[in-house]
Amino acid sequence: MNQFEEQAEIVRQEQLTPEIFRLTLKAPEIAGSARPGQFVMVRITTCYDPLLRRPLSIHQTIGNEQVQLLYKVVGKGTRLLAAMDPGRQLNLTGPLGRGFDFTDRPAICLVGGGMGIAPLYFLAREILRATKIPKCVVLLGGRTAAELGPLPRDFREIGATQTHIATDDGSLGHQGFVVELLQQHLDPGHPWTVCTCGPHPMMKGVVKECRDQGWECQVSLETMMACGISACLGCAVPRADLSGPYLHVCKDGPVFKAEEVAWL
Numbered sequence: 328m329n330q331f332e333e334q335a336e337i338v339r340q341e342q343l344t345p346e347i348f349r350l351t352l353k354a355p356e357i358a359g360s361a362r363p364g365q366f367v368m369v370r371i372t373t374c375y376d377p378l379l380r381r382p383l384s385i386h387q388t389i390g391n392e393q394v395q396l397l398y399k400v401v402g403k404g405t406r407l408l409a410a411m412d413p414g415r416q417l418n419l420t421g422p423l424g425r426g427f428d429f430t431d432r433p434a435i436c437l438v439g440g441g442m443g444i445a446p447l448y449f450l451a452r453e454i455l456r457a458t459k460i461p462k463c464v465v466l467l468g469g470r471t472a473a474e475l476g477p478l479p480r481d482f483r484e485i486g487a488t489q490t491h492i493a494t495d496d497g498s499l500g501h502q503g504f505v506v507e508l509l510q511q512h513l514d515p516g517h518p519w520t521v522c523t524c525g526p527h528p529m530m531k532g533v534v535k536e537c538r539d540q541g542w543e544c545q546v547s548l549e550t551m552m553a554c555g556i557s558a559c560l561g562c563a564v565p566r567a568d569l570s571g572p573y574l575h576v577c578k579d580g581p582v583f584k585a586e587e588v589a590w591l
């Protein structure tokens with residue numbers, strides 16, 4: 328698998344909601360080989376503060392030239408990133424990790440919660456580009472309509488017409504958890520492949536529903552990451568049977584078959 332370290336120029340920085348930003352970077356080597364579910368490690372500054380690179384999923388690639396990231400401002404690194412203007416250079420490494428396996432699946436459902444929606448847009452776009460497009464349902468969850476911003480519309484605009492929303496406060500779509508939409512919108516008789524990314528409790532609920540229904544489930548995990556290249560062991564997660572060496576989210580994942588990992 329090709330990996331690159333690239334000086335990437337910021338092409339566009341868009342503020343989508345008070346906390347969420349979309350950053351477009353010129354990074355042809357990474358864009359040329361990225362697959363949905365993979366991520367990049369971003370060096371935020373050229374000095375040593377913040378010292379560590381930040382992991383961000385690839386939201387989409389544009390024309391084999393550009394990489395787009397969708398991120399929420401949560402701390403120092405993302406706050407600095409949000410203040411950067413077009414023309415600035417950022418050092419990226421990637422594409423990293425193992426992405427989603429979506430080939431030859433007759434029916435695919437994407438379930439995203441919060442910033443877990445970021446990698447699913449790239450996945451939806453690639454699924455909908457296939458010559459034989461599978462049945463495709465997208466389920467998105469957030470606290471409020473305002474938090475989701477333009478994301479539901481973005482999915483519909485690329486042809487994901489079966490996009491359904493759940494919000495905690497009912498300000499958009501179903502009031503409740505996104506996992507409840509699985510029962511509402513997925514025909515239990517179909518051999519669904521469910522790809523999910525989001526908060527751990529949400530994914531745990533999705534995994535349980537898939538297990539009960541006998542559906543394939545792929546999960547994209549998020550852990551703290553210091554290196555992103557399998558050197559620091561900071562991203563270790565236990566295997567499903569709690570035996571053997573730990574799995575590393577940066578190298579073995581971030582996307583795993585649900586049955587590979589322990590759901591504690």
Ligand SMILES: Cc1cc2nc3c(=O)[nH]c(=O)nc-3n(C[C@H](O)[C@H](O)[C@H](O)COP(=O)(O)OP(=O)(O)OC[C@H]3O[C@@H](n4cnc5c(N)ncnc54)[C@H](O)[C@@H]3O)c2cc1C
Nearest residue numbers: 381382383384397398399402403404405442445550551552
């Ligand atoms: C594979 C992967 C993909 C991700 N994709 C996205 C994405 O597409 N969009 C997005 O908004 N966020 C994503 N995250 C989370 C994102 O990496 C953190 O929100 C970000 O690193 C926070 O940095 P900070 O300096 O603003 O926050 P701080 O809290 O100041 O960060 C301090 C340290 O903790 C680490 N850290 C803090 N929160 C997380 C976290 N949730 N996951 C991993 N490391 C963390 C930082 O990398 C840094 O080393 C992803 C995380 C992983 C592991």
Ligand code: FES
Nearest residue numbers: 555557559560577
């Ligand atoms: S982040 Fe360092 S080993 Fe995975």
